[in-house]
Amino acid sequence: xxxxxxxxxxxxxxxxxxxxxxxxxxxxxxxxxxxxxxxxxxxxxxxxxxxxxxxxxxxxxxxxxxxxxxxxxxxxxxxxxxxxxxxxxxxxxxxxxxxxxxxxxxxxxxxxxxxxxxxxxxxxxxxxxxxxxxxxxxxxxxxxxxxxxxxxxxxxxxxxxxxxxxxxxxxxxxxxxxxxxxxxxxxxxxxxxxxxxxxxxxxxxxxxxxxxxxxxxxxxxxxxxxxxxxxxxxxxxxxxxxxxxxxxxxxxxxxxxxxxxxxxxxxxxxxxxxxxxxxxxxxxxxxxxxxxxxxxxxxxxxxxxxxxxxxxxxxxxxxxxxxxxxx
Ligand code: UDP
Ligand code: MG
Numbered sequence: 001x002x003x004x005x006x007x008x009x010x011x012x013x014x015x016x017x018x019x020x021x022x023x024x025x026x027x028x029x030x031x032x033x034x035x036x037x038x039x040x041x042x043x044x045x046x047x048x049x050x051x052x053x054x055x056x057x058x059x060x061x062x063x064x065x066x067x068x069x070x071x072x073x074x075x076x077x078x079x080x081x082x083x084x085x086x087x088x089x090x091x092x093x094x095x096x097x098x099x100x101x102x103x104x105x106x107x108x109x110x111x112x113x114x115x116x117x118x119x120x121x122x123x124x125x126x127x128x129x130x131x132x133x134x135x136x137x138x139x140x141x142x143x144x145x146x147x148x149x150x151x152x153x154x155x156x157x158x159x160x161x162x163x164x165x166x167x168x169x170x171x172x173x174x175x176x177x178x179x180x181x182x183x184x185x186x187x188x189x190x191x192x193x194x195x196x197x198x199x200x201x202x203x204x205x206x207x208x209x210x211x212x213x214x215x216x217x218x219x220x221x222x223x224x225x226x227x228x229x230x231x232x233x234x235x236x237x238x239x240x241x242x243x244x245x246x247x248x249x250x251x252x253x254x255x256x257x258x259x260x261x262x263x264x265x266x267x268x269x270x271x272x273x274x275x276x277x278x279x280x281x282x283x284x285x286x287x288x289x290x291x292x293x294x295x296x297x298x299x300x301x302x303x304x305x306x307x308x309x310x311x312x313x314x315x316x317x318x319x320x321x322x323x324x325x326x327x
Contacts, residue, residue, distance in 0.1 A: 001119025011092030015082035046086035121193035132204020247274035
């Protein structure tokens with residue numbers, strides 16, 4: 001792996017929504033850690049249309065600290081959108097994405113930067129434990145990550161959130177991906193480059209309440225499943241096969257019963273119902289298959305991402321190649 005020197009600039013992106021209860025403490029702890037790094041830093045707070053005093057507090061923090069920048073969204077667009085907005089404004093060679101509620105301890109950042117210097121492009125926090133979360137949240141998170149890993153075309157590492165450090169080349173790719181339903185950790189997993197976990201203990205939220213109520217969690221989960229995998233269409237194909245096989249079995253038994261001179265009426269009706277249902281399902285699945293392909297096409301992800309090129313007479317040999325876009 002290519003060793004790196006210190007970054008010219010380290011960006012830290014913090015999406016926040018109604019975080020008046022924690023934001024000052026977060027900034028204090030963040031700057032304490034960043035101060036010890038001895039690296040030029042910028043902290044970008046992406047205010048996701050907060051309706052409490054978050055905007056005022058951020059304004060005050062920005063006036064007192066020249067490293068602070070604030071991006072304010074016009075309304076609440078959701079965590080993934082706010083994070084994307086912050087990433088778009090980040091200028092660092094390395095960019096950290098971190099929650100505002102100190103559940104992701106800033107003290108992990110130096111370790112992430114060390115791995116980045118060793119040549120790792122994405123260092124993602126992997127939770128070894130989670131404090132202060134409800135049983136329901138722990139259970140749903142566990143099921144969600146296992147299921148996702150099981151069916152995703154590009155596996156998303158289990159027990160990771162959005163807390164991570166990314167190299168500039170990865171952030172450029174991420175910002176250039178135009179898709180609407182953004183599931184950032186899946187997108188980062190898809191991009192590639194060298195990715196490594198870094199274990200950390202997830203703390204309890206410092207103050208305030210979770211901004212991820214059940215319906216937002218569900219939405220994120222649906223975004224993840226739909227954007228990551230063809231699993232729903234594959235499931236439909238299996239259902240087609242199953243229904244048509246059952247219809248054939250019913251038809252065969254109706255035939256045998258008729259040959260044996262027994263009442264085959266019920267079996268024939270079952271065969272007919274299953275057969276018609278199965279054929280309907282085939283039609284639907286073909287439409288779904290087209291829809292999935294159209295979705296993939298309009299999503300407009302690059303066909304591939306180049307890490308570097310070598311040996312061409314005048315070509316650059318850096319890793320910062322912009323993603324190639326499909327025609
Ligand atoms: N957040 C956001 N917009 C939202 C919801 C959440 O920017 O609509 C931010 C929030 O301020 C926090 C991060 O996303 O920095 C994670 O949210 P939270 O801690 O409430 O989620 P949890 O940790 O409970 O899953
Ligand atoms: Mg949280």
